[in-house]
Amino acid sequence: MLRGKKILLGVSASIAAYKAAILIRLLKKNGAEVKVVLTPASLDFVTPLTLSTLSNNPVYSTFVNEDDANAEWNNHVELGLWADVMIIAPATSNTLSNMVTGACNNLLLATYMSAKCPVYFAPAMDLDMYKNEATLNNIAALTNRGHILIEAEHGELASGLIGQGRMAEPENIVEFLINDLKKGLPLTGKKVLINAGPTYERIDAVRFIGNFSTGKMGVALAQQALKYGADVTLVLGPTQVPHVLDGLNVIRIESADDLYKACIAEFEKSDIAILTAAVADFKPKKISTKKIKKTGADLNIELEPTLDTLAELGKMKTNKQILVGFALETNDELNYAKDKLKRKNLDYVVLNSLRDPGAGFGHDTNKVVVISKDGNMVETPLLQKQEVAVAIWNNIIKEHV
Ligand code: CTP
Numbered sequence: 001m002l003r004g005k006k007i008l009l010g011v012s013a014s015i016a017a018y019k020a021a022i023l024i025r026l027l028k029k030n031g032a033e034v035k036v037v038l039t040p041a042s043l044d045f046v047t048p049l050t051l052s053t054l055s056n057n058p059v060y061s062t063f064v065n066e067d068d069a070n071a072e073w074n075n076h077v078e079l080g081l082w083a084d085v086m087i088i089a090p091a092t093s094n095t096l097s098n099m100v101t102g103a104c105n106n107l108l109l110a111t112y113m114s115a116k117c118p119v120y121f122a123p124a125m126d127l128d129m130y131k132n133e134a135t136l137n138n139i140a141a142l143t144n145r146g147h148i149l150i151e152a153e154h155g156e157l158a159s160g161l162i163g164q165g166r167m168a169e170p171e172n173i174v175e176f177l178i179n180d181l182k183k184g185l186p187l188t189g190k191k192v193l194i195n196a197g198p199t200y201e202r203i204d205a206v207r208f209i210g211n212f213s214t215g216k217m218g219v220a221l222a223q224q225a226l227k228y229g230a231d232v233t234l235v236l237g238p239t240q241v242p243h244v245l246d247g248l249n250v251i252r253i254e255s256a257d258d259l260y261k262a263c264i265a266e267f268e269k270s271d272i273a274i275l276t277a278a279v280a281d282f283k284p285k286k287i288s289t290k291k292i293k294k295t296g297a298d299l300n301i302e303l304e305p306t307l308d309t310l311a312e313l314g315k316m317k318t319n320k321q322i323l324v325g326f327a328l329e330t331n332d333e334l335n336y337a338k339d340k341l342k343r344k345n346l347d348y349v350v351l352n353s354l355r356d357p358g359a360g361f362g363h364d365t366n367k368v369v370v371i372s373k374d375g376n377m378v379e380t381p382l383l384q385k386q387e388v389a390v391a392i393w394n395n396i397i398k399e400h401v
Contacts, residue, residue, distance in 0.1 A: 080114030127163030
């Protein structure tokens with residue numbers, strides 16, 4: 001959800017400023033790009049070096065960067081425009097009040113006033129200050145302005161008192177942000193199951209039967225579902241290609257049997273399942289625990305069919321669930337794909353033909369026909385797999401969600 005999001009973190013002078021370090025790490029872990037602007041007073045609580053190292057970006061606390069031999073102006077307008085989201089955490093009583101009045105006596109406040117993006121603020125102060133009418137009025141003024149409050153939590157405060165006033169824990173801020181950004185997206189509240197990649201069927205201790213699938217199409221579909229607000233589980237085979245998997249619930253599997261078990265276990269709680277994996281149709285009947293030595297003679301490996309996960313999910317499917325399969329064909333494509341759609345009780349089948357250059361295994365591109373059980377067909381040109389994923393999702397969303 002946060003992948004590629006540009007997040008500007010404003011840190012003001014509270015003991016909770018140390019939590020900014022953890023917050024930056026979590027935001028980065030979720031794929032966000034983070035820049036930090038601090039009030040000068042917050043430098044007593046946290047060092048710029050810690051925050052610049054964690055954010056992997058310079059941090060800003062003054063209008064002019066005086067350390068530089070050629071003094072440079074830190075452009076608050078640029079910072080404000082750069083951000084997709086601004087989070088002020090911790091937001092002290094003083095910063096809240098300056099945000100309300102438009103006082104602009106530090107770079108954080110100037111940047112806040114230049115920001116055009118959604119602004120979240122996480123107050124931190126002592127319990128009586130938090131309950132004070134002035135604070136309540138300031139918070140109300142900011143939320144009326146459209147800014148989003150991340151409520152302070154209850155617990156032990158720096159003063160030793162116990163009550164509401166602690167800045168929300170960084171994990172809770174990130175969770176709040178993700179849930180808030182999901183609002184209004186087409187797949188918010190939906191659970192999506194996707195499988196991707198090849199399966200490996202062991203022959204002996206060192207060998208397997210596999211295929212050339214890289215999992216790129218399935219991962220693109222999973223990432224797009226995440227962008228559309230879904231809670232996504234990705235069952236991923238042993239692909240050697242590095243994938244960006246931030247924000248996905250990933251279950252790594254090796255064989256067709258593993259894939260079957262993982263998908264059957266996850267399907268019941270899923271609203272939509274898309275099965276892109278190139279599952280082995282056969283596996284060795286016996287797996288040798290030792291490496292099979294060559295003898296000079298022929299070697300016959302007896303194979304038996306694997307379980308068909310898609311067909312099984314088709315049997316389990318309720319009329320509230322949507323099931324999508326892929327069909328990779330080399331000839332008589334449309335007929336084979338339509339047959340799979342019916343035979344496996346699917347709502348959609350996505351056909352790719354190995355006769356189309358640039359489509360199918362390994363490429364960054366694909367060209368597909370999405371066929372629905374009602375007989376509707378949508379064909380894409382050759383596109384990047386991410387763009388094909390958008391087209392597939394838009395088609396499902398238009399008809400079903
Ligand atoms: N599939 C599956 N389990 C298997 C084999 C395939 O879940 N053991 C799924 C794939 O993930 C894909 C769809 O079935 O979504 C079609 O896979 P494909 O290999 O094209 O077709 P098969 O069902 O194997 O049929 P055929 O061999 O006749 O092409």
